[in-house]
Amino acid sequence: MHNLFIGELADRLAKRQISSAELTQHFLGRIERLNPALNAMITLTAKQALADAAAADARLSAGERGPLLGIPLIHKDIFCTDGVRTSCGSRMLDNFVAPYDATVVARLKAAGTVMLGKSNMDEFAMGSSNETSYYGPVKNPWDTAKVPGGSSGGSAAATAARLTPFATGTDTGGSIRQPAALTGVTGLKPTYGRVSRYGMIAFASSLDQAGVFARSAGDAAAVLQVMAGFDPRDSTSVDVPVPDYSKALGQPLKGMKIGLLREFFEGLEPRNAALLEDALNIYTGLGAETLQVSLPHLPLSVPTYYVVAPAECSSNLSRFDGVRYGYRCENPKDLMDLYKRSRGEGFGAEVKRRIMTGTYVLSAGYFDAYYLKAQKARRLITDDFRAAFDKVDLVIGPTTPTPAFDIGAKMNDPVLMYLNDIYTIGANLAGLPGVSVPCGFVEGLPMGLQLIGPHFAEAKLLNAAHQYQQATDWHTHAPRGYA
Amino acid sequence: MSLTRQDVEKIAHLARLSITAQEMPVYVDSLSSIVNFVDELSRADTEGVLPMAHPLDGQHQRLRADVVSERDNHEKYQHNAPAVTAGLYVVPRVIE
Numbered sequence: 001m002h003n004l005f006i007g008e009l010a011d012r013l014a015k016r017q018i019s020s021a022e023l024t025q026h027f028l029g030r031i032e033r034l035n036p037a038l039n040a041m042i043t044l045t046a047k048q049a050l051a052d053a054a055a056a057d058a059r060l061s062a063g064e065r066g067p068l069l070g071i072p073l074i075h076k077d078i079f080c081t082d083g084v085r086t087s088c089g090s091r092m093l094d095n096f097v098a099p100y101d102a103t104v105v106a107r108l109k110a111a112g113t114v115m116l117g118k119s120n121m122d123e124f125a126m127g128s129s130n131e132t133s134y135y136g137p138v139k140n141p142w143d144t145a146k147v148p149g150g151s152s153g154g155s156a157a158a159t160a161a162r163l164t165p166f167a168t169g170t171d172t173g174g175s176i177r178q179p180a181a182l183t184g185v186t187g188l189k190p191t192y193g194r195v196s197r198y199g200m201i202a203f204a205s206s207l208d209q210a211g212v213f214a215r216s217a218g219d220a221a222a223v224l225q226v227m228a229g230f231d232p233r234d235s236t237s238v239d240v241p242v243p244d245y246s247k248a249l250g251q252p253l254k255g256m257k258i259g260l261l262r263e264f265f266e267g268l269e270p271r272n273a274a275l276l277e278d279a280l281n282i283y284t285g286l287g288a289e290t291l292q293v294s295l296p297h298l299p300l301s302v303p304t305y306y307v308v309a310p311a312e313c314s315s316n317l318s319r320f321d322g323v324r325y326g327y328r329c330e331n332p333k334d335l336m337d338l339y340k341r342s343r344g345e346g347f348g349a350e351v352k353r354r355i356m357t358g359t360y361v362l363s364a365g366y367f368d369a370y371y372l373k374a375q376k377a378r379r380l381i382t383d384d385f386r387a388a389f390d391k392v393d394l395v396i397g398p399t400t401p402t403p404a405f406d407i408g409a410k411m412n413d414p415v416l417m418y419l420n421d422i423y424t425i426g427a428n429l430a431g432l433p434g435v436s437v438p439c440g441f442v443e444g445l446p447m448g449l450q451l452i453g454p455h456f457a458e459a460k461l462l463n464a465a466h467q468y469q470q471a472t473d474w475h476t477h478a479p480r481g482y483a
Numbered sequence: 484m485s486l487t488r489q490d491v492e493k494i495a496h497l498a499r500l501s502i503t504a505q506e507m508p509v510y511v512d513s514l515s516s517i518v519n520f521v522d523e524l525s526r527a528d529t530e531g532v533l534p535m536a537h538p539l540d541g542q543h544q545r546l547r548a549d550v551v552s553e554r555d556n557h558e559k560y561q562h563n564a565p566a567v568t569a570g571l572y573v574v575p576r577v578i579e
Contacts, residue, residue, distance in 0.1 A: 099562070099563070193539055235544060236542070303521040303522075304524065306521050314498060323572050323574055324564055326563070326565075336499075340500060341501045343500050344500050344503075349506070349509075356500065357518075359494050360494050360518065373524050373527070376527075376529035377527050379532055379533060414513050430538060
């Protein structure tokens with residue numbers, strides 16, 4: 001049952017061959033049995049899940065149908081869930097019970113999904129390995145000595161281990177695509193503004209975007225259909241019509257122009273390069289044309305990101321003051337002591353490092369040299385992408401430089417850790433949609449192929465990923481012990 | 484460029500973060516290496532380039548009518564507060 005795709009599950013639910021209650025029990029059982037080795041979950045909501053499943057079954061019995069009606073899911077613990085602890089992977093919010101639902105949560109709830117629980121993540125989504133969580137690292141189901149990637153590592157590991165049919169995530173610099181690649185699942189980051197950020201705890205507001213982990217592009221299309229759309233409660237939500245993503249999946253790729261990002265292929269590890277070569281052959285076999293494109297300013301993307309993101313983080317996280325919600329230190333001697341110790345004790349090391357980086361680049365005397373300079377570099381990078389999309393429909397490259405690395409390997413060198421995001425950050429800086437799909441294995445660990453499209457080209461992107469998955473079976477491989 | 488302990492103490496104060504004596508050397512080192520890394524930007528030619536404030540061009544901050552859209556939910560919201568008295572957030576005495 002756990003190896004079925006969402007469409008297959010929906011079909012069986014519609015025919016009443018299975019009930020949502022049975023499906024929910026099945027996945028809760030898998031979580032109970034398999035999650036202790038993975039630590040992918042922060043909070044389980046089993047009781048509410050069974051109640052929601054019963055409600056979905058009632059709707060199904062009444063004749064209602066929907067692509068996600070009665071389907072279980074896991075939410076990244078960055079999305080506010082009314083009445084359920086929303087920790088963001090931090091001691092700061094360990095005791096925080098969200099008083100309302102994020103728009104993403106509300107939309108998926110209305111579609112009849114059943115929340116199994118909230119997934120583990122890097123603290124405040126700051127990390128590329130899921131090791132900065134207050135709740136401990138998540139393990140990669142392909143090899144529990146390896147990281148699952150981050151920051152949405154719990155959602156990725158849970159989807160790969162078939163603890164859920166799908167999961168939500170957020171992507172600020174690669175936090176959906178990178179863990180999707182490292183755990184062998186499909187991860188979609190939509191266009192900035194496509195999915196509402198309301199109720200999604202903010203890290204870097206000009207980069208953050210909600211998306212989905214699923215086991216196929218077809219499944220991701222069904223989920224995006226529900227998540228996407230204008231929301232007046234998010235001032236950066238964009239009022240652009242939402243196309244029928246599932247309908248777009250049948251388009252032949254004949255004549256599609258796919259750009260090979262020269263900067264992504266230069267110096268690529270040979271086994272990673274060989275997998276991409278195979279993928280390109282698949283695409284040419286499907287009738288697509290591949291041509292070289294260049295993003296000359298791409299080498300600036302990681303330093304640009306590590307100015308812009310920490311700057312926005314330092315501003316966003318100033319709301320955690322030990323006064324209105326969240327952690328408060330013991331016996332503060334005055335208000336300043338309360339602020340400093342509540343924040344000093346409530347935040348973990350990486351979060352404090354990013355707040356301080358951001359504070360520094362925004363401080364008097366440094367603003368022009370760092371923040372303003374980075375925003376200019378950001379335009380150069382965005383203009384490079386725009387020029388590339390004048391020539392091609394989509395661009396293609398690897399999602400990560402290497403497969404999953406050992407837990408602990410990069411924790412003492414933040415710059416080394418930041419370079420993990422080298423292929424994913426560009427899409428965030430330019431606000432572009434990107435998808436990572438499994439494309440093979442290096443040393444028994446999954447690798448991802450990344451497709452990036454112009455703004456609002458999710459339909460084209462998902463179709464290109466879907467056509468690839470029709471011609472290959474990498475996305476059907478399950479980690480040993482989880483099949 | 485390398486940050487000094489005094490630089491990091493000043494940044495931590497601006498960010499309202501207490502940093503313990505044991506943690507301090509780690510932050511001096513790691514923040515210095517991050518600042519060195521992002522200093523690569525100084526080599527980029529950005530002459531005449533407009534800084535980008537929003538990933539989607541042509542998007543403007545939307546305005547809405549100035550009407551009440553939320554109900555009073557302070558009791559629910561204050562459930563998460565560390566200390567509340569009579570609907571007010573309690574902090575250490577500020578004025579003697």
